[in-house]
Amino acid sequence: MSGSPKSTARPWAAFDAIDFHAAAQRIGSQIVQTPLLRLPCDDPRIELRGKMENLQVTGAFKARGACNNIAKLSPEDRVRGVVASSSGNHGRALAWAAQQAGVQATIVMPRDAYANKIQACRDAGAEVVLAEDRIDADVVTARLAAEGRVLIHPYDLDGTIEGAGTVGLEVAQLWPAVEVVVICVGGGGLSAGSSLALRRELGSRVRIFGAEPIGSPSLRDGLAAGKPVVLETITTKVQGLCPPQSGALNIAICSTTLNGVFTPDDATIFAAQRRLVRSEPGWQAQIVEPAGACAYSAVHSGMLPESLLAGRSAQNPLRVAVTISGGNPDPAQLRAAQLD
Secondary structure, rough: OOOOOOOOOHHHHHOOOOHHHHHHHHHOOOOOOEEEEOOOOOOOOOOEEEHHHOOOOEEOOOHHHHHHHHHHOOOHHHOOOEEOOOOOOOOOOOOHHHHHHHHOOOEEEEOOOOOHHHHHHOOOOOOEEEOOOHHHHHHHHHHHHHHOEOOOOOOHHHHHHHHHHHHHHHHHHHOOEEEEEEEEEOOOOHHHHHHHHHHHHHHHOEEEEOOOOOOOOHHHHHHHHOOOOOOOOOOOOOOOOOOOOHHHHHHHHHHHHEEEEEOOOHHHHHHHHHHOOEEEEEEOOOOHHHHHHHHHHHHHHHOOHHHHHOOOOOOOOOEEEEEEOOOOOOOOHHHHHHHH
16 A cells, blocks of 8 residues: 655645536436445445446446546537547446537447447447557547547546546535545556545545455555656556556546555456445445456455544444445456456
8 A cells, every 4th residue: 555645734725627517417317326235245334325427328337537528628628539549448438428418429448448448439429449459449549539539538537537437426415424435546546536526525534445456456556756756567467447547647647536546466356346346235236347256356355444443343333434436347257256
């Protein structure tokens, strides 16, 4: 775990131009206010709830940023069309939001993206361009943007952060007594937006952590360096949480809002997904992709600092919320998780 917010009273004030309440009004008719459900937890000292963005339109929180960005396009930009690189959920969300608005979308995806996610983008009317890998997808996207399409970045863009941050805004509204929030991290859009919204609504008293695979620690490394760090190797198999680097704006925000970053390994993340996709007493199975279980995996595996749990009990539990960020697993992978 690494990183901590600065010591000044309100260091995140530099980002006040990002308006989550305006975004919530802008996208309210298109997205779902997803529930905070109690999650399976073996530690009686923790009351654990999940913000179930697997139940969101298009199956992931990405619909929020996509809708917000499309709504903010000028008439001229709508004619130009939009482009984005994505391993799946951002692309699907942007394709859907663009289709709703009558805007042409081009989604550049790595060839090894889940086949169901590639097809979902096409089903929503987008042109899909397949690149060699995630890094090449960014290169192709930059070229298409230079040719005239409007780039809708999956995480390093104020409109994306603004939309994603409505997740944190809803957590604060639904559970103002929450004490700890753990947020899934890919490029940092959800963690930057939601942590900033939570700080504004609840101040410094809430502890906020990111969670990303140890095999793709782009936010951890970016926070340590104070700028984006291109990962030399990416070893995680958790699709959706392995961009080559976190965004500059995301790192700048998270450096003022996060208390740290957890880095579970793949086995821990897949084990957490298995727990969520199977029914047990008091829990109805959910469709959750591995990336969507990353924040849950950090709590499920006992990564919370013991200092936060000191003096807690079943009668006085630590109130913890985690983001369940997506529910678009590869069908074969889901079947294996449900059965093995």
